[in-house]
């Protein structure tokens with residue numbers, strides 16, 4: 001499957017996905033509040049979705065389900081997700097495999113999932129399945145949107161970043177505020 005030739009405004013659709021994600025905030029248990037939109041080559045929305053409670057649909061599956069309910073094919077479509085699709089079968093089947101099976105042509109993500117069992121593995125499954133992947137669209141915005149989840153569920157991400165930054169004291173405080181949208185815990 002070759003990458004769709006079009007001029008979709010990735011940032012625009014990622015903002016729509018972020019808006020979907022806000023609907024999930026507070027309702028996802030220990031899962032991240034993720035949003036998703038699926039669009040055709042002309043930018044028409046085929047489905048929107050967000051992550052539901054633990055063991056329930058993730059955003060990508062929710063959006064695919066809406067498209068199916070409306071009788072819209074998502075073969076060859078572009079899927080925008082604020083977070084990298086999951087790579088392993090946990091409480092729900094892996095979204096990365098489901099996306100390949102549904103013949104989505106392209107996936108655009110903001111942020112890789114810091115979960116140690118995902119972190120690039122979702123992207124790899126997609127690419128090996130012939131899906132074009134675009135990363136880091138509005139990455140900083142989505143990291144701030146998901147900061148409360150990252151810092152509680154995956155604090156290693158913040159620790160590794162802080163260590164790797166080489167910053168200390170006030171400089172680290174300022175960079176932390178920019179990255180996570182809140183004060184660095186002491």
Ligand SMILES: [Zn+2]
Pocket residue numbers: 058059085086093094095096
């Ligand atoms: Zn998933």
